[in-house]
Amino acid sequence: MKIFHSRLARTMTRALIVAASLTLALAARAADWVPNRPVTLIVPYSPGGGVDAQARAVAEQLQRMWGQTVIVENAPGADGVIGTRKVMNAKPDGLTLLVQLPSLTIIRHLPTYKGPDPVSQLTPVSAFSSLPAVVVATSSVAGKNLGEVVRSCKALADPCSLGTTEIMARLLGRALSDEAAMPNLVVVNYKGGGQLVADLIGNNVKLGIMGLTPVLPHHKSGALKVVMTLGDKRSAALPDVPTAVESGFASFNIGTWYGLFAPKGTPPEVVQGIAAAVGRAVRSEGARKAFASVAAEPLGNTPSEFAAMVRVESERYTALVKKFPLE
Numbered sequence: 001m002k003i004f005h006s007r008l009a010r011t012m013t014r015a016l017i018v019a020a021s022l023t024l025a026l027a028a029r030a031a032d033w034v035p036n037r038p039v040t041l042i043v044p045y046s047p048g049g050g051v052d053a054q055a056r057a058v059a060e061q062l063q064r065m066w067g068q069t070v071i072v073e074n075a076p077g078a079d080g081v082i083g084t085r086k087v088m089n090a091k092p093d094g095l096t097l098l099v100q101l102p103s104l105t106i107i108r109h110l111p112t113y114k115g116p117d118p119v120s121q122l123t124p125v126s127a128f129s130s131l132p133a134v135v136v137a138t139s140s141v142a143g144k145n146l147g148e149v150v151r152s153c154k155a156l157a158d159p160c161s162l163g164t165t166e167i168m169a170r171l172l173g174r175a176l177s178d179e180a181a182m183p184n185l186v187v188v189n190y191k192g193g194g195q196l197v198a199d200l201i202g203n204n205v206k207l208g209i210m211g212l213t214p215v216l217p218h219h220k221s222g223a224l225k226v227v228m229t230l231g232d233k234r235s236a237a238l239p240d241v242p243t244a245v246e247s248g249f250a251s252f253n254i255g256t257w258y259g260l261f262a263p264k265g266t267p268p269e270v271v272q273g274i275a276a277a278v279g280r281a282v283r284s285e286g287a288r289k290a291f292a293s294v295a296a297e298p299l300g301n302t303p304s305e306f307a308a309m310v311r312v313e314s315e316r317y318t319a320l321v322k323k324f325p326l327e
Contacts (some may be wrong), residue, residue, distance in 0.1 A: 006011035033273030035095055038069040041260070042097045045166065046076045046084025046192030050131060050213030054258050055099040057290030058128050061281035063141055072099075075282055076191060077168045081107055088121040092265035098122065101258050103168040105314040109306040110167065119314060123266050124306040126275040127259035128282050131296040132235050135176075135228040135252075136208045136215050138200050146228040146247050150180045153206060159184035162207040163196040167326070169209040169257075171317065172230075174324035175251040176209075200224055200277065211256070211296040212237065231255050251320065254313075257299065259306055275303050 010310040041059050045051045056072050065069040075083030080103055090096035108117040136147055141160075143149035152158035162185055165169045173187040188205055190196040193214035199205050201223050208215075216237060229235050230252045232245040244252030260278060262271055279300035281287055291298050301309075 004078050012152070020155060033094070033270055034066050035068045037095055038071060039094070040071045040073050040096050041099050042051040042083045042087050042096065043074050044076060044080040045074065046194070047074045048214075049165070049193040049295050050211035050296070051099060051101065051258060053213060054129055054131075054291065054296055057287050058260075058278065058281055060285050060290075061287045062277055065277055065280060078112075079107065079110060080104070081110070081113060084118050084122075085115075086166060087261065087263055088118060090263045092263040092267070094262060094266055094270040097125065097274070098261040099258065100187060100261055101166075101168070101256055102254070102313040102317065103166045104261070105310065106167045106171060106317050106321065106326075109318070109326055111326060119263045119310060122261040123264055123271055124303055124310050125260040125262050125271055126278040126303065127257040127299045127301050127306045128278050129258045129291055129296040129298050131256055131258065131294065132212055132229040132231055132233075133172075133209060133254070133256050134212050134215060134226045134230065134238075134241075136200065136210065136219070136224050136226050138203050138206050138224060139222065140203050141206050143227065144225070145242055146180075146249065149207070149227050150182065153182065153185075156206075159186055161186040161188055161205040162209065163188050163190050163199060164208070165193050165196055165210050168317070171320055171324060171326065172209050172252060172254070175320060176249070178324065179249055179251055197224070213296075216295055229254070235295060236297075251272070254316065257306075257309055259299075259309075271303050275301075275306075284303065 041055050043055050059070040059072050077088055080268040087096055087098035090165050103117055107113055137149045141149050162173045165174055170187055170189055177185040193210050196208050197214050200208050220228045226238055226241050228247050229241055230244050232243050232253050234243055281299035282298035
C-alpha cells in the first residue's frame with residue numbers, strides 16, 4: 001500500500017510539473033507573439049462615435065508596441081452584423097480583430113439574422129474599456145431626471161420619440177416603454193450617433209439612448225441634457241446625473257464594455273499575446289488621455305475574465321429579448 005501511494009504521489013507530481021511547464025511555455029509564447037503583418041480592427045459602426053474613438057486610441061498604442069501597422073476599418077450596417085461577419089469569416093491568425101460591445105450578444109435574436117450565434121464563432125480577447133450608456137433628452141422636454149422627463153412626455157399632445165443607434169439601445173427603448181408605462185413611445189433607429197445627436201438638438205426626436213461620448217459636449221453646453229446613466233455607478237464625467245438604480249429603472253442596470261474579439265480557432269498563445277498587449281496599451285499615458293477625453297474607464301482584462309463578462313451579458317439580454325421580442 002505504501003508503494004502504491006508513493007507511486008501515485010510521484011505520478012501526480014510529474015503531472016503537475018508537466019502542466020506547469022505547459023502553462024509557462026504558453027505564457028512565454030504569448031509574451032513573444034507579435035504580428036508579422038498589418039493588423040485590422042473591424043469596427044461594425046459608423047466613424048466618429050465612442051466605439052470608433054476608443055478603437056483608434058487602442059490601435060495607436062498597439063501599433064507603437066508592435067512596430068506594425070494597425071488599421072481601424074469601419075464596416076457599419078445591419079445592426080453591426082456586416083462588420084461582425086467579416087471577423088467571423090476571417091483567418092484565425094490574430095491579424096483581423098473585431099471591436100464590439102454587448103450588442104454582439106443580441107445579434108442572434110434579430111428576426112432577419114440567419115446563421116450561427118456570433119458569440120460562438122468568436123473568441124473574447126480583452127475588454128479594453130467601459131463607458132456608460134445614457135438616456136438623453138432635448139431641452140424642450142421639461143425635467144432634470146428620467147422620471148420627470150417621462151411625465152413631461154406623457155403630457156405632450158404627440159407621442160414622444162426615442163432615438164437609438166444599435167440593437168442594445170433599441171431593446172432598452174422597448175423596456176423603457178414598458179417600465180415607464182409609455183405604450184406610444186416611438187423608437188427610431190439611427191445609423192450613427194452623430195445623426196441622432198443632430199436630430200436631438202434639432203428637436204426632431206425627444207429622447208435618445210446611446211453612448212456618452214457624442215452627447216457629453218452638448219450636455220455641458222446645455223444643448224442637451226443627460227437625465228440618467230445606465231448601471232449602478234455614477235459616471236465620473238457626470239457626477240450629478242443619477243444612475244438607473246437610483247432612478248428606479250431596474251432593466252437599465254446594465255454596464256457597457258468595449259472589447260476585442262478574434263475569429264474562433266485563433267491559437268491560445270496569439271489570443272493571450274494580444275490580450276497582454278491590450279493590457280499594456282490601455283495603461284499607457286496616451287490611451288488613458290484618449291479614454292478620459294471620452295469619459296471611458298480603461299480595463300484591459302484577460303481572455304477568461306472577458307469571456308465571463310460576455311456570458312453575463314448574453315444571459316441578461318436573452319432574458320430581455322424574451323420579454324420584449326425584437327421586431
